[in-house]
Amino acid sequence: MPFMVKMPANSPTIFWMKSKCLLVITGPTAVGKTEVSVEIARHFRAEIISADARQFYRELHIGTAVPPKEVLASVPHHFIGHLSISDYYNVALYEQEALKLLDKLFRYSDYALVVGGSGLYIDTLCRGIDPMPDHSAGLRKEVHQFYKAEGLAGIRAWLKQLDPDYFAQVDPGNPQRIMRAIEVCLAGGKPFSAMRVRNRQARPFSIRHVVLNRPRAELFSRINERVDNMIADGLIEEAMGLFEYRHLNALNTVGYRELYGWVSNRHSLADAIAKIKTNTRRYAKRQLTWFKKYEDAAWVHPEETSTILQHLEGKG
């Protein structure tokens, strides 16, 4: 009798067998995930599910280091360029869609391969996220306007009133978090903290996790080099072609925002490029910090393919 798991109400109704395995390859930006992914995917005859939140947008290529055409053509990839920069999207939608996709993929293969560096997205796919009320974009705008008018103190006071428990926990200086909590309280009619219970969802498949990493100096010089290549490949043109959309969240992205800062005369081109490099390095650092909590993950150098395979086969 195969091991069966009851799925939560909002998940696909099918029951999956525990023999299915989700392979996760993550690691900081520019570590070399794309390069190894094809070989791994072929080995397991798995399709690739991207977990790179900025590769979702079809208008973004160079700045988000989307895998080259040959790579995309050699193994089926999902969640790359499936959105437009003007689309609204969030992790919960990703979770839903990815689970639905897995449902399909696992009919043909025992494996699926997640490749990407967006920690929150990977976590959500692997363990779920508490259900939260949906709400209109208008509500977010409203809260944001209140913030602009009343400042940090204003939204803090508001949150304190709506959800004193969460108020006691949030970073007091983080407007984004405070505003989100307010939105959710308003939309759900109850405190955010009552909904954010961090329930871990059981998944009907096993998960094996590899974090790719390199010595810091090596990683950083790859980042610097990659940024130069992006510029040579036409990042400036790509960014400028999207100039009118620069206010969109999707373009609040390393590699784009710095160039907009340059055209807006906030700094020189050379400074912009230097900033892209340092901001990318910082991003990589933040990713690494996030990945450190993956206790079951194996950390390996991307060139050690056989070690990677070993871990993904469960022999690690």
Add this chain to the structure above:
RNA sequence: GGGGGGGUUCCAGAGCGGUCAAAUGGGGCAGACUGUAAAUCUGUUGGCUAAGCCUUCGGAGGUUCGAAUCCUUCCCCCCCCA
């Protein structure tokens, strides 16, 4: 050759007799993180046998109870006149 400005902790740049291991910014390092996540935010940043001590503010002397801060001198930068 004459006149003026300046050399400060990784960098830029405040400080201008005690409250200075030295503001602030940058960078670095560390961290947080349940629907904006390549986002957003926080801490830390001379050394140590750490509520104390030691070594820092171009070099060397000096004044003073006490100097990054005042004086002398030396070295090095920059600007103006020649």
